Amino acid sequence: MVHVAGGRLLRTQGVTAPAGFRGAGIAAGIKKSGKSDLALVLNEGPDLAAAGVFTLNKVKAAPVLWSQQVLTTGKLRAVVLNSGGANACTGAGGFQDAHKTAEEVASALSNWGTETGAIEVAVCSTGLIGDRLPMDKLIPGVTEVVHELAGGISGGTDAAYAIMTTDTVPKQASLHHANKWNVGGMAKGAGMLAPALATMLCVVTTDAVATAEQLDTALRAATHLSFDRLDVDGATSTNDTVLLLASGASGVTPTQDELNAAVFAVCDDLADQLMADAEGVTKRVKVTVRGAASESDALIGARTIARDSLVKTALFGSDPNWGRVLAAVGIAPIELDPDRISVSFNGSPVCIDGVGAPGAREVDLSGIDIELDIDLGIGNESVSIRTTDLSHAYVEENSAYSS
Amino acid sequence: MVHVAGGRLLRTQGVTAPAGFRGAGIAAGIKKSGKSDLALVLNEGPDLAAAGVFTLNKVKAAPVLWSQQVLTTGKLRAVVLNSGGANACTGAGGFQDAHKTAEEVASALSNWGTETGAIEVAVCSTGLIGDRLPMDKLIPGVTEVVHELAGGISGGTDAAYAIMTTDTVPKQASLHHANKWNVGGMAKGAGMLAPALATMLCVVTTDAVATAEQLDTALRAATHLSFDRLDVDGATSTNDTVLLLASGASGVTPTQDELNAAVFAVCDDLADQLMADAEGVTKRVKVTVRGAASESDALIGARTIARDSLVKTALFGSDPNWGRVLAAVGIAPIELDPDRISVSFNGSPVCIDGVGAPGAREVDLSGIDIELDIDLGIGNESVSIRTTDLSHAYVEENSAYSS
Known part of the structure; x- marks a missing residue:
């Protein structure tokens, strides 16, 4: 309660x-x-x-x-x-x-x-x-x-x-x-x-x-x-x-x-x-895009990352592969400057101004709850999206649903 | 040759x-x-x-x-x-x-x-x-x-x-x-x-x-x-x-x-x-959207279906779950009339004018090559997209790439 x-x-x-x-x-x-x-x-x-x-x-x-x-x-x-x-x-x-x-x-x-x-x-x-x-x-x-x-x-x-x-x-x-x-x-x-x-x-x-x-x-x-x-x-x-x-x-x-x-x-x-009971879920993920030029940009950016299969499979593997987050947000149709993007996983900086941070590959993502925080560094708007990882169980469940 | x-x-x-x-x-x-x-x-x-x-x-x-x-x-x-x-x-x-x-x-x-x-x-x-x-x-x-x-x-x-x-x-x-x-x-x-x-x-x-x-x-x-x-x-x-x-x-x-x-x-x-050597591929898939109002609509429609995780996992399971194709194309930002969409899998009609065709659940998708053909029935433009299924191997390969 x-x-x-x-x-x-x-x-x-x-x-x-x-x-x-x-x-x-x-x-x-x-x-x-x-x-x-x-x-x-x-x-x-x-x-x-x-x-x-x-x-x-x-x-x-x-x-x-x-x-x-x-x-x-x-x-x-x-x-x-x-x-x-x-x-x-x-x-x-x-x-x-x-x-x-x-x-x-x-x-x-x-x-x-x-x-x-x-x-x-x-x-x-x-x-x-x-x-x-x-x-x-x-x-x-x-x-x-x-x-x-x-x-x-x-x-x-x-x-x-x-x-x-x-x-x-x-x-x-x-x-x-x-x-x-x-x-x-x-x-x-x-x-x-x-x-x-x-x-x-x-x-x-x-x-x-x-x-x-x-x-x-x-x-x-x-x-x-x-x-x-x-x-x-x-x-x-x-x-x-x-x-x-x-x-x-x-x-x-x-x-x-x-x-x-x-x-x-x-x-x-x-x-x-x-979210917590989604098909095949092994990670409960919150993707926050902040520092966006508009709320709409923040939403589209967060959604693009939340839908990216490579980001989601990396999260399933507890792999702090932040490059995939950059690649994902880079294809979002929003205003951004690649040299001003900073990313943190569970509060640990993994990318600062578009470049990897020291220790980025060692961030621990083994827990169930993961927070991805992406600061575009160009505005004041922020949006969070709830999503999950892409797991074997998701593939299993959805490859045999109607049959 | x-x-x-x-x-x-x-x-x-x-x-x-x-x-x-x-x-x-x-x-x-x-x-x-x-x-x-x-x-x-x-x-x-x-x-x-x-x-x-x-x-x-x-x-x-x-x-x-x-x-x-x-x-x-x-x-x-x-x-x-x-x-x-x-x-x-x-x-x-x-x-x-x-x-x-x-x-x-x-x-x-x-x-x-x-x-x-x-x-x-x-x-x-x-x-x-x-x-x-x-x-x-x-x-x-x-x-x-x-x-x-x-x-x-x-x-x-x-x-x-x-x-x-x-x-x-x-x-x-x-x-x-x-x-x-x-x-x-x-x-x-x-x-x-x-x-x-x-x-x-x-x-x-x-x-x-x-x-x-x-x-x-x-x-x-x-x-x-x-x-x-x-x-x-x-x-x-x-x-x-x-x-x-x-x-x-x-x-x-x-x-x-x-x-x-x-x-x-x-x-x-x-x-x-x-396509044939893509990560985790078990199916080589061609998605064709025809009968579209414009080439751009056909392309966006085909790409939306090709990216849909539920369509891709169904294909991995050789499951002719055509409803997922309809649900996928329905969210594409293109001109369409839900009552005029027809779909065939490997040449067999599975949906005609937005309604399931007889025998749709029995279409054989067990082979490696699958053709999804979606006729929007409102124009003359057509585009094909090459894609693959979403398999356990894709998840496996991409959950352990950087580590």
Whole structure:
């Protein structure tokens, strides 16, 4: 537990930490392994305000197209999420499947006593791209998951388990504000993980009173500085979705700044958990580019280094091969002067003004956490990117995913 | 042997295939392994015309800065190349080392009977970035390599061996034109291999009569379509250099078109050899994007797919995971319509108009050569990129390079 953003941050609770939310997760048979694969998050209100950000990939999955449409109302009653299939590149039939799923959730919730329209239900999917979902499993699963909707925090944890694919652990975080309101969230994502305005799948909830516009502001600010600065493998998913739902159940109306800080704290912690559990990870790496002429230059520079296969394999080998960092940043389309670049690894200078520092080859990178600090020496802007190394396990996991 | 560009193409000869050139390669002790590490290519004229293209990396090695300066004269007597050290990120001292090397070559050649100035000597280096070259080994090596300058083709082969780093085979090609003039070339490069206007190191020679301007035109056209379309790991070296030297010794003056075609044929064949020997390669992959709105869109699309870690690991696993190809092209900053993209693997359709084709998961990719064909369906432009898979061997080789 840490104190941040005016409250306490926990990892034992997620979307059901705030008042007004229920969650559930079940094994509906979508995954051949029989593992949990269908999650539901329900907002019991009194408010139904919501906001969302989605993948910038031009190839968008059917559930993304559906949820973008739904979010234009600024209102969400529920989010249904499945693992075991991305429902991407599935054509008109795939979109009908997403729509049908929302209708079934709405109908099951209405039967359960919570009047709901399909237009109030966001849909998220994750898994292999290109196959239709097994609707014969999913539709009965929807009825079942509604019946499992539990009060209390356990339902949120069940939901967090049900959205995992190659994740090895569920990711949850909650922020309990001193002023008696809360933010909670869950996320999944271990590969195809270079979110562009969102991460793989993430649902954030709050019992604060806030309008859809305030939620949108808070969510965009938070994802810009958290998920957007996570880059495991340079690959942006077709299904990236982050949703923020507010129940207003605390009766507390935080200021926009308080809301921003709390939503960011939860998103940032979830981004950290995503990095730590990324496919094949053996090193948790923070790449900071400072002294840049602009924030955009710092971001592009840090991202270019974070994506460089030669830098990432060197880190896997605990090899302080700083020349690869110079070569990587040198191809970034940013303003730089090669003779003013300085680099340090874990705080030890390895390159000063473009030339190797004494002892650079002896810097110890054998630990799990590595900080690469690149000072361009020409400005005042700084950006950090979270990434990982490129390991045998990454190759192994990704060479045998669909088969 | 193949017939191409009005002549015969061989891989048994390189830079000394054209008349007027001598070559040599020796072990000067720069590499700790004791392997061959110093090469010299001499143009005996009568002409000394030359052109060069260099890395676009903003972090340029000292020998690149030196050779760029030298090439402003449009004239080269000799090229000295060392493996065992890149002389990059070595500051003013490193530049002095490159200059000193050129001076030593000029002096040794003058003593040997060929009057030469340092300004007529290009310098190329390859190896680990960040360390100064062992000049106490290199300088005596220069005298020795001049004494080894052999007539005939064997000197060229010795030179091709001396520039290898993680290459497992030397790369040579020669084009013997029906009109009695020739082009020869050698290249090295196995990693940090996404040439931007050049490849790691490449020297091309011809005994045609041509001006520096004609050579420059031919070389830029050739590299644009050969080395620039090779992308093994997205990493552009600090040392990329391609030089073209003409001796005029054949007495034949080809047309610009003939010269272009012959230089391209040699460069294209060398690019093919570089792909086939890339670090960790288990698959030789050609990614073609066709039906693009512009050539630039086709190039960016093909390169984005060729660099995608998830596509490359799937290919390593012989996994026809076409969804990853869609996800990759979807993040390329190009014009596309997700519902018009069709993909085939080795000629078998796997995705038609953005939706999976029947039998897509059963396409056999177990062979060494794989062709990915992506039709955007919105225009007429097409570009192919050579790349490789991302294998355990790539990770292994690059996680233990400098240590």
